[in-house]
Amino acid sequence: xxxxxxxxxxxxxxxxxxxxxxxxxxxxxxxxxxxxxxxxxxxxxxxxxxxxxxxxxxxxxxxxxxxxxxxxxxxxxxxxxxxxxxxxxxxxxxxxxxxxxxxxxxxxxxxxxxxxxxxxxxxxxxxxxxxxxxxxxxxxxxxxxxxxxxxxxxxxxxxxxxxxxxxxxxxxxxxxxxxxxxxxxxxxxxxxxxxxxxxxxxxxxxxxxxxxxxxxxxxxxxxxxxxxxxxxxxxxxxxxxxxxxxxxxxxxxxxxxxxxxxxxxxxxxxxxxxxxxxxxxxxxxxxxxxxxxxxxxxxxxxxxxxxxxxxxxxxxxxxxxxxxxxxxxxxxxxxxxxxxxxxxxxxxxxxxxxxxxxxxxxxxxxxxxxxxxxxxxxxxxxxxxxxxxxxxxxxxxxx
Ligand SMILES: Cc1cc2nc3c(=O)[nH]c(=O)nc-3n(C[C@H](O)[C@H](O)[C@H](O)COP(=O)(O)O)c2cc1C
Numbered sequence: 568x569x570x571x572x573x574x575x576x577x578x579x580x581x582x583x584x585x586x587x588x589x590x591x592x593x594x595x596x597x598x599x600x601x602x603x604x605x606x607x608x609x610x611x612x613x614x615x616x617x618x619x620x621x622x623x624x625x626x627x628x629x630x631x632x633x634x635x636x637x638x639x640x641x642x643x644x645x646x647x648x649x650x651x652x653x654x655x656x657x658x659x660x661x662x663x664x665x666x667x668x669x670x671x672x673x674x675x676x677x678x679x680x681x682x683x684x685x686x687x688x689x690x691x692x693x694x695x696x697x698x699x700x701x702x703x704x705x706x707x708x709x710x711x712x713x714x715x716x717x718x719x720x721x722x723x724x725x726x727x728x729x730x731x732x733x734x735x736x737x738x739x740x741x742x743x744x745x746x747x748x749x750x751x752x753x754x755x756x757x758x759x760x761x762x763x764x765x766x767x768x769x770x771x772x773x774x775x776x777x778x779x780x781x782x783x784x785x786x787x788x789x790x791x792x793x794x795x796x797x798x799x800x801x802x803x804x805x806x807x808x809x810x811x812x813x814x815x816x817x818x819x820x821x822x823x824x825x826x827x828x829x830x831x832x833x834x835x836x837x838x839x840x841x842x843x844x845x846x847x848x849x850x851x852x853x854x855x856x857x858x859x860x861x862x863x864x865x866x867x868x869x870x871x872x873x874x875x876x877x878x879x880x881x882x883x884x885x886x887x888x889x890x891x892x893x894x895x896x897x898x899x900x901x902x903x904x905x906x907x908x909x910x911x912x913x914x915x916x917x918x919x920x921x922x923x924x925x926x927x928x929x930x931x932x933x934x935x936x937x938x939x940x941x942x943x944x945x946x947x948x949x950x951x952x953x954x955x956x957x958x959x960x961x962x963x964x965x966x
Contacts, residue, residue, distance in 0.1 A: 569758035569770045572751055577801040578829040579747050581754035582781030587803050587834055589641045593926060593964040594936035597635040598838055600628055601645040602662030606840055606940045608907045610655050610860040620656065622944050623663055631944055632672055635679060638952040642680030644938060647716055649724045654865025666699060673707035681710045686718030687741055688733045693748040693766055697773055704777040712784035717742050720873045720881060735878030739793040741765045746785065746801045753782040790880035799825040805833045808911055812932050819933030836936035837929060840909025843950050847917045854916050857942060858904055866907045870896055909940060919954035927962050
Protein backbone atom coordinates (compact mmCIF):
# COMPACT_ATOMS: atom_id res chain seq x y z
CA UNK A 568 0.00 0.00 0.00
CA UNK A 569 1.32 3.41 -0.94
CA UNK A 570 1.88 5.94 1.82
CA UNK A 571 -0.46 8.93 1.57
CA UNK A 572 1.58 12.10 2.03
CA UNK A 573 0.21 15.12 3.89
CA UNK A 574 2.61 17.85 2.79
CA UNK A 575 1.40 19.33 -0.51
CA UNK A 576 3.09 22.77 -0.45
CA UNK A 577 6.45 24.27 0.40
CA UNK A 578 8.61 25.09 2.14
CA UNK A 579 9.51 21.42 1.74
CA UNK A 580 13.05 20.05 1.64
CA UNK A 581 13.14 16.39 2.64
CA UNK A 582 16.74 15.62 3.56
CA UNK A 583 17.66 19.32 3.34
CA UNK A 584 18.73 21.47 0.38
CA UNK A 585 21.49 20.40 -2.01
CA UNK A 586 24.96 21.96 -1.84
CA UNK A 587 25.24 24.52 -4.64
CA UNK A 588 28.57 26.19 -3.87
CA UNK A 589 31.39 25.63 -6.36
CA UNK A 590 33.98 27.46 -4.27
CA UNK A 591 34.13 30.53 -6.52
CA UNK A 592 32.76 33.64 -4.79
CA UNK A 593 31.23 34.71 -8.12
CA UNK A 594 29.85 31.79 -10.13
CA UNK A 595 29.25 31.90 -13.89
CA UNK A 596 26.50 30.48 -16.03
CA UNK A 597 26.03 30.45 -19.80
CA UNK A 598 22.55 31.42 -20.96
CA UNK A 599 20.20 31.26 -23.95
CA UNK A 600 22.51 29.41 -26.32
CA UNK A 601 19.69 27.23 -27.65
CA UNK A 602 17.59 29.64 -29.69
CA UNK A 603 17.78 31.96 -32.68
CA UNK A 604 19.26 35.31 -31.72
CA UNK A 605 19.56 34.37 -28.07
CA UNK A 606 18.62 37.58 -26.29
CA UNK A 607 19.28 40.02 -29.12
CA UNK A 608 16.32 41.43 -31.04
CA UNK A 609 18.38 43.46 -33.51
CA UNK A 610 18.98 43.27 -37.23
CA UNK A 611 22.69 43.52 -36.35
CA UNK A 612 22.56 39.71 -36.04
CA UNK A 613 21.88 39.53 -39.79
CA UNK A 614 25.41 40.82 -40.49
CA UNK A 615 26.67 37.30 -39.71
CA UNK A 616 23.70 35.00 -39.14
CA UNK A 617 25.68 31.81 -38.56
CA UNK A 618 27.62 33.42 -35.75
CA UNK A 619 25.15 35.90 -34.24
CA UNK A 620 21.75 34.29 -34.76
CA UNK A 621 22.12 30.59 -35.52
CA UNK A 622 24.63 29.62 -32.84
CA UNK A 623 22.04 27.15 -31.56
CA UNK A 624 22.94 24.83 -34.49
CA UNK A 625 24.51 21.86 -32.82
CA UNK A 626 28.12 22.18 -33.97
CA UNK A 627 28.31 25.71 -32.60
CA UNK A 628 26.13 25.02 -29.57
CA UNK A 629 28.32 22.09 -28.59
CA UNK A 630 31.46 24.17 -29.07
CA UNK A 631 30.02 26.95 -26.92
CA UNK A 632 29.02 24.66 -24.07
CA UNK A 633 32.30 22.79 -24.10
CA UNK A 634 34.16 26.10 -24.13
CA UNK A 635 32.10 27.35 -21.19
CA UNK A 636 33.02 24.20 -19.29
CA UNK A 637 36.71 24.40 -20.23
CA UNK A 638 37.08 27.98 -19.04
CA UNK A 639 35.50 27.14 -15.70
CA UNK A 640 31.87 28.14 -16.05
CA UNK A 641 29.76 26.36 -13.43
CA UNK A 642 26.56 25.79 -15.44
CA UNK A 643 24.47 26.42 -18.54
CA UNK A 644 20.79 27.38 -18.76
CA UNK A 645 18.84 27.12 -22.01
CA UNK A 646 16.06 29.63 -22.63
CA UNK A 647 12.56 28.16 -22.58
CA UNK A 648 10.63 29.52 -25.54
CA UNK A 649 7.96 27.60 -27.46
CA UNK A 650 7.11 30.31 -29.95
CA UNK A 651 9.33 33.03 -31.40
CA UNK A 652 8.57 36.69 -31.91
CA UNK A 653 9.15 37.13 -35.65
CA UNK A 654 10.36 40.43 -37.04
CA UNK A 655 13.03 40.76 -39.71
CA UNK A 656 15.41 38.69 -37.59
CA UNK A 657 13.05 35.79 -36.90
CA UNK A 658 13.75 36.50 -33.23
CA UNK A 659 13.70 33.28 -31.20
CA UNK A 660 11.78 31.53 -33.99
CA UNK A 661 14.02 28.47 -34.03
CA UNK A 662 15.24 26.68 -30.95
CA UNK A 663 16.41 23.45 -29.45
CA UNK A 664 14.12 22.05 -26.80
CA UNK A 665 15.10 23.21 -23.35
CA UNK A 666 14.12 20.13 -21.37
CA UNK A 667 16.07 17.66 -23.45
CA UNK A 668 19.04 19.87 -24.40
CA UNK A 669 20.53 19.01 -21.00
CA UNK A 670 20.30 15.32 -21.93
CA UNK A 671 22.16 16.01 -25.20
CA UNK A 672 24.92 17.79 -23.28
CA UNK A 673 25.25 15.15 -20.55
CA UNK A 674 27.55 12.68 -22.35
CA UNK A 675 29.67 15.39 -24.04
CA UNK A 676 30.52 17.38 -20.90
CA UNK A 677 31.96 16.30 -17.55
CA UNK A 678 31.70 19.12 -15.01
CA UNK A 679 29.22 21.67 -16.36
CA UNK A 680 25.96 21.97 -14.40
CA UNK A 681 23.08 21.17 -16.77
CA UNK A 682 19.82 23.01 -16.29
CA UNK A 683 16.56 22.33 -18.07
CA UNK A 684 13.62 24.70 -18.14
CA UNK A 685 9.99 23.74 -17.65
CA UNK A 686 6.80 25.80 -17.95
CA UNK A 687 4.67 24.39 -15.18
CA UNK A 688 1.30 25.44 -16.63
CA UNK A 689 1.84 23.96 -20.10
CA UNK A 690 0.18 20.66 -19.28
CA UNK A 691 3.18 18.83 -17.90
CA UNK A 692 2.64 16.52 -14.97
CA UNK A 693 5.27 16.65 -12.21
CA UNK A 694 5.85 12.92 -12.62
CA UNK A 695 7.03 13.54 -16.20
CA UNK A 696 9.54 16.18 -15.18
CA UNK A 697 10.72 14.33 -12.07
CA UNK A 698 11.38 11.26 -14.20
CA UNK A 699 13.05 13.10 -17.10
CA UNK A 700 15.19 15.03 -14.62
CA UNK A 701 16.20 11.94 -12.65
CA UNK A 702 17.26 10.33 -15.93
CA UNK A 703 19.41 13.28 -17.02
CA UNK A 704 20.84 13.46 -13.51
CA UNK A 705 21.66 9.74 -13.66
CA UNK A 706 23.38 9.96 -17.05
CA UNK A 707 25.27 13.17 -16.14
CA UNK A 708 26.29 11.78 -12.72
CA UNK A 709 24.45 14.33 -10.66
CA UNK A 710 24.75 17.51 -12.73
CA UNK A 711 21.13 18.21 -13.60
CA UNK A 712 19.00 21.08 -12.31
CA UNK A 713 15.69 22.71 -13.21
CA UNK A 714 14.62 26.29 -13.95
CA UNK A 715 10.99 26.42 -12.86
CA UNK A 716 8.94 28.86 -14.96
CA UNK A 717 5.16 29.28 -14.81
CA UNK A 718 4.52 30.54 -18.35
CA UNK A 719 1.35 32.26 -17.21
CA UNK A 720 1.78 35.59 -19.00
CA UNK A 721 2.61 34.39 -22.49
CA UNK A 722 -0.54 34.42 -24.66
CA UNK A 723 0.93 32.87 -27.80
CA UNK A 724 2.55 29.99 -26.02
CA UNK A 725 -0.61 29.19 -24.09
CA UNK A 726 -2.53 29.18 -27.37
CA UNK A 727 -0.06 26.59 -28.64
CA UNK A 728 -1.25 24.33 -25.84
CA UNK A 729 -4.89 25.07 -26.60
CA UNK A 730 -5.56 27.10 -23.48
CA UNK A 731 -5.97 30.55 -21.99
CA UNK A 732 -3.12 31.73 -19.75
CA UNK A 733 -3.49 30.68 -16.12
CA UNK A 734 -4.03 33.43 -13.54
CA UNK A 735 -0.52 34.71 -12.66
CA UNK A 736 -0.55 34.10 -8.90
CA UNK A 737 -2.47 30.85 -9.20
CA UNK A 738 0.24 29.63 -11.58
CA UNK A 739 2.74 30.03 -8.74
CA UNK A 740 0.42 27.98 -6.48
CA UNK A 741 0.52 25.30 -9.15
CA UNK A 742 4.30 25.56 -9.30
CA UNK A 743 4.44 25.15 -5.53
CA UNK A 744 2.45 21.91 -5.65
CA UNK A 745 4.31 20.74 -8.75
CA UNK A 746 7.67 21.11 -7.03
CA UNK A 747 6.46 19.56 -3.77
CA UNK A 748 5.40 16.42 -5.63
CA UNK A 749 8.71 16.25 -7.50
CA UNK A 750 10.59 16.57 -4.20
CA UNK A 751 8.53 13.71 -2.72
CA UNK A 752 9.30 11.52 -5.71
CA UNK A 753 13.02 12.32 -5.61
CA UNK A 754 13.17 11.57 -1.85
CA UNK A 755 10.90 8.53 -1.42
CA UNK A 756 12.03 4.93 -1.43
CA UNK A 757 8.44 3.71 -1.19
CA UNK A 758 5.41 4.51 -3.38
CA UNK A 759 3.37 7.54 -2.34
CA UNK A 760 -0.15 8.84 -2.86
CA UNK A 761 -0.27 12.59 -3.43
CA UNK A 762 -3.74 14.16 -3.58
CA UNK A 763 -3.17 17.82 -4.35
CA UNK A 764 -5.52 20.49 -5.63
CA UNK A 765 -3.79 20.70 -9.02
CA UNK A 766 -1.87 17.44 -9.21
CA UNK A 767 -2.56 13.92 -8.10
CA UNK A 768 -0.31 10.87 -8.22
CA UNK A 769 -1.12 7.46 -6.80
CA UNK A 770 1.23 4.61 -6.04
CA UNK A 771 3.98 6.83 -7.42
CA UNK A 772 7.64 5.96 -7.13
CA UNK A 773 10.75 6.85 -9.17
CA UNK A 774 13.62 4.50 -9.75
CA UNK A 775 16.41 5.35 -10.13
CA UNK A 776 16.29 8.34 -7.84
CA UNK A 777 18.54 11.26 -8.79
CA UNK A 778 22.27 10.90 -8.18
CA UNK A 779 22.64 14.32 -6.57
CA UNK A 780 21.50 14.11 -2.97
CA UNK A 781 19.22 15.06 -1.42
CA UNK A 782 17.82 16.19 -4.81
CA UNK A 783 18.58 18.19 -7.99
CA UNK A 784 19.08 21.97 -7.76
CA UNK A 785 16.08 24.18 -8.46
CA UNK A 786 16.18 27.74 -9.75
CA UNK A 787 13.49 30.33 -10.32
CA UNK A 788 13.52 33.86 -11.72
CA UNK A 789 10.15 35.23 -10.61
CA UNK A 790 10.08 38.96 -10.04
CA UNK A 791 6.58 39.50 -8.71
CA UNK A 792 5.69 39.11 -5.02
CA UNK A 793 4.14 35.69 -5.80
CA UNK A 794 7.20 34.68 -7.83
CA UNK A 795 9.71 35.74 -5.19
CA UNK A 796 7.69 34.05 -2.48
CA UNK A 797 7.66 30.80 -4.45
CA UNK A 798 11.39 31.01 -5.19
CA UNK A 799 12.33 31.55 -1.56
CA UNK A 800 10.01 28.75 -0.36
CA UNK A 801 11.00 26.06 -2.83
CA UNK A 802 14.16 26.86 -4.83
CA UNK A 803 17.90 27.07 -4.22
CA UNK A 804 18.91 29.79 -6.68
CA UNK A 805 16.81 32.95 -7.02
CA UNK A 806 17.42 35.08 -10.12
CA UNK A 807 16.82 38.73 -9.39
CA UNK A 808 16.22 41.56 -11.83
CA UNK A 809 17.21 44.96 -10.49
CA UNK A 810 17.34 48.28 -12.31
CA UNK A 811 19.98 49.80 -10.02
CA UNK A 812 22.62 48.37 -7.71
CA UNK A 813 20.61 49.66 -4.76
CA UNK A 814 17.58 47.78 -5.99
CA UNK A 815 19.72 44.63 -6.19
CA UNK A 816 20.93 45.20 -2.65
CA UNK A 817 17.35 45.46 -1.43
CA UNK A 818 16.23 42.40 -3.38
CA UNK A 819 19.16 40.37 -2.05
CA UNK A 820 18.24 41.38 1.49
CA UNK A 821 14.59 40.57 0.90
CA UNK A 822 15.15 37.08 -0.49
CA UNK A 823 17.60 36.12 2.27
CA UNK A 824 15.15 37.33 4.89
CA UNK A 825 12.19 35.57 3.33
CA UNK A 826 14.06 32.31 2.90
CA UNK A 827 15.24 32.46 6.54
CA UNK A 828 11.62 32.89 7.63
CA UNK A 829 10.91 29.62 5.86
CA UNK A 830 13.91 27.98 7.53
CA UNK A 831 15.81 27.84 4.24
CA UNK A 832 18.68 29.45 2.36
CA UNK A 833 18.69 30.76 -1.20
CA UNK A 834 21.49 32.10 -3.32
CA UNK A 835 20.84 35.32 -5.25
CA UNK A 836 21.90 35.44 -8.90
CA UNK A 837 21.15 37.59 -11.91
CA UNK A 838 21.33 37.51 -15.68
CA UNK A 839 23.63 39.91 -17.49
CA UNK A 840 23.70 40.85 -21.17
CA UNK A 841 27.27 41.52 -22.24
CA UNK A 842 28.97 43.47 -25.04
CA UNK A 843 32.70 43.92 -24.53
CA UNK A 844 35.70 45.11 -26.54
CA UNK A 845 39.28 46.30 -26.06
CA UNK A 846 38.07 49.72 -24.95
CA UNK A 847 34.91 51.31 -23.60
CA UNK A 848 34.70 53.33 -26.77
CA UNK A 849 34.87 50.35 -29.09
CA UNK A 850 32.26 48.49 -27.01
CA UNK A 851 29.98 51.53 -27.15
CA UNK A 852 30.29 51.59 -30.94
CA UNK A 853 29.03 48.01 -31.08
CA UNK A 854 26.19 48.85 -28.66
CA UNK A 855 25.22 51.87 -30.78
CA UNK A 856 25.11 49.72 -33.88
CA UNK A 857 23.02 46.96 -32.25
CA UNK A 858 20.61 49.58 -30.88
CA UNK A 859 20.33 51.43 -34.20
CA UNK A 860 19.35 48.14 -35.83
CA UNK A 861 16.83 47.16 -33.13
CA UNK A 862 14.11 44.86 -34.47
CA UNK A 863 11.13 46.87 -33.26
CA UNK A 864 8.60 44.50 -34.74
CA UNK A 865 10.02 41.55 -32.81
CA UNK A 866 10.27 43.54 -29.57
CA UNK A 867 6.71 44.77 -29.93
CA UNK A 868 5.46 41.28 -30.65
CA UNK A 869 7.10 40.27 -27.40
CA UNK A 870 5.84 43.24 -25.37
CA UNK A 871 2.26 42.96 -26.63
CA UNK A 872 2.22 39.18 -26.67
CA UNK A 873 2.08 39.06 -22.90
CA UNK A 874 -0.97 39.29 -20.73
CA UNK A 875 -1.35 42.29 -18.46
CA UNK A 876 -2.26 40.10 -15.53
CA UNK A 877 -2.01 42.53 -12.59
CA UNK A 878 -0.09 39.95 -10.53
CA UNK A 879 2.83 39.83 -12.94
CA UNK A 880 5.93 41.91 -12.41
CA UNK A 881 5.74 43.02 -16.04
CA UNK A 882 2.24 44.46 -15.62
CA UNK A 883 3.25 46.08 -12.35
CA UNK A 884 6.18 47.85 -13.98
CA UNK A 885 4.87 48.66 -17.45
CA UNK A 886 1.20 47.66 -17.67
CA UNK A 887 -0.30 51.14 -17.64
CA UNK A 888 2.32 52.67 -19.96
CA UNK A 889 2.47 50.06 -22.68
CA UNK A 890 0.76 51.29 -25.85
CA UNK A 891 1.27 52.57 -29.35
CA UNK A 892 1.53 56.23 -28.34
CA UNK A 893 5.19 56.63 -29.35
CA UNK A 894 8.00 54.83 -31.12
CA UNK A 895 9.11 53.16 -27.85
CA UNK A 896 5.68 51.68 -27.16
CA UNK A 897 5.18 53.93 -24.16
CA UNK A 898 7.93 52.50 -21.98
CA UNK A 899 10.78 54.82 -23.04
CA UNK A 900 13.84 54.15 -25.17
CA UNK A 901 15.98 52.86 -22.33
CA UNK A 902 13.48 50.24 -21.16
CA UNK A 903 12.68 49.31 -24.76
CA UNK A 904 16.38 48.61 -25.34
CA UNK A 905 16.61 46.62 -22.14
CA UNK A 906 13.95 44.27 -23.49
CA UNK A 907 15.48 44.23 -26.99
CA UNK A 908 18.92 43.38 -25.65
CA UNK A 909 18.86 40.90 -22.81
CA UNK A 910 15.14 40.74 -21.99
CA UNK A 911 15.52 43.19 -19.09
CA UNK A 912 18.88 41.77 -17.94
CA UNK A 913 21.53 43.98 -16.36
CA UNK A 914 23.69 45.40 -19.16
CA UNK A 915 27.46 45.06 -19.01
CA UNK A 916 28.90 47.20 -21.79
CA UNK A 917 32.53 48.25 -21.96
CA UNK A 918 36.17 47.27 -21.88
CA UNK A 919 37.31 44.11 -20.09
CA UNK A 920 38.27 46.20 -17.05
CA UNK A 921 34.89 47.92 -17.02
CA UNK A 922 33.12 44.56 -17.36
CA UNK A 923 35.09 43.03 -14.49
CA UNK A 924 34.38 46.09 -12.31
CA UNK A 925 30.67 45.83 -13.04
CA UNK A 926 30.71 42.16 -12.17
CA UNK A 927 32.45 42.99 -8.90
CA UNK A 928 29.83 45.68 -8.19
CA UNK A 929 27.05 43.09 -8.55
CA UNK A 930 28.96 40.68 -6.32
CA UNK A 931 29.42 43.44 -3.74
CA UNK A 932 25.68 43.93 -3.37
CA UNK A 933 25.22 40.22 -2.72
CA UNK A 934 24.77 38.61 -6.15
CA UNK A 935 26.56 35.25 -6.09
CA UNK A 936 26.24 34.16 -9.69
CA UNK A 937 26.02 35.79 -13.12
CA UNK A 938 24.12 34.12 -15.91
CA UNK A 939 25.89 35.64 -18.90
CA UNK A 940 24.37 36.17 -22.31
CA UNK A 941 26.38 37.66 -25.15
CA UNK A 942 25.51 39.46 -28.36
CA UNK A 943 28.35 37.41 -29.89
CA UNK A 944 28.63 34.26 -27.77
CA UNK A 945 31.73 32.78 -29.43
CA UNK A 946 33.65 36.00 -28.98
CA UNK A 947 32.11 36.61 -25.57
CA UNK A 948 33.32 33.34 -24.09
CA UNK A 949 36.81 33.88 -25.49
CA UNK A 950 36.87 37.38 -24.03
CA UNK A 951 35.84 35.92 -20.69
CA UNK A 952 38.64 33.38 -20.90
CA UNK A 953 41.43 35.67 -22.08
CA UNK A 954 40.59 38.96 -20.46
CA UNK A 955 37.80 39.02 -17.89
CA UNK A 956 38.24 35.86 -15.82
CA UNK A 957 41.93 36.71 -15.21
CA UNK A 958 40.78 40.08 -13.82
CA UNK A 959 38.10 38.40 -11.70
CA UNK A 960 40.85 36.14 -10.32
CA UNK A 961 42.92 39.13 -9.32
CA UNK A 962 39.84 40.52 -7.58
CA UNK A 963 39.53 37.26 -5.61
CA UNK A 964 36.20 36.43 -7.24
CA UNK A 965 37.38 33.33 -9.14
CA UNK A 966 39.98 30.71 -8.29
C1 LIG B 1 17.38 34.44 -15.54
C2 LIG B 1 15.98 34.32 -16.06
C3 LIG B 1 15.62 33.20 -16.79
C4 LIG B 1 14.32 33.05 -17.26
N1 LIG B 1 14.02 31.99 -18.04
C5 LIG B 1 12.80 31.93 -18.64
C6 LIG B 1 12.54 30.94 -19.60
O1 LIG B 1 13.42 30.15 -19.95
N2 LIG B 1 11.31 30.90 -20.17
C7 LIG B 1 10.33 31.80 -19.82
O2 LIG B 1 9.24 31.70 -20.36
N3 LIG B 1 10.55 32.75 -18.87
C8 LIG B 1 11.77 32.84 -18.30
N4 LIG B 1 12.02 33.84 -17.40
C9 LIG B 1 10.92 34.66 -16.88
C10 LIG B 1 10.70 34.40 -15.35
O3 LIG B 1 10.52 33.03 -15.10
C11 LIG B 1 9.52 35.18 -14.78
O4 LIG B 1 8.31 34.75 -15.29
C12 LIG B 1 9.66 36.67 -15.03
O5 LIG B 1 10.87 37.11 -14.46
C13 LIG B 1 8.51 37.48 -14.48
O6 LIG B 1 8.32 37.27 -13.10
P1 LIG B 1 6.89 36.84 -12.51
O7 LIG B 1 6.56 35.52 -13.13
O8 LIG B 1 7.10 36.72 -11.01
O9 LIG B 1 5.91 37.91 -12.87
C14 LIG B 1 13.35 34.03 -16.97
C15 LIG B 1 13.71 35.18 -16.26
C16 LIG B 1 15.01 35.35 -15.83
C17 LIG B 1 15.37 36.61 -15.09
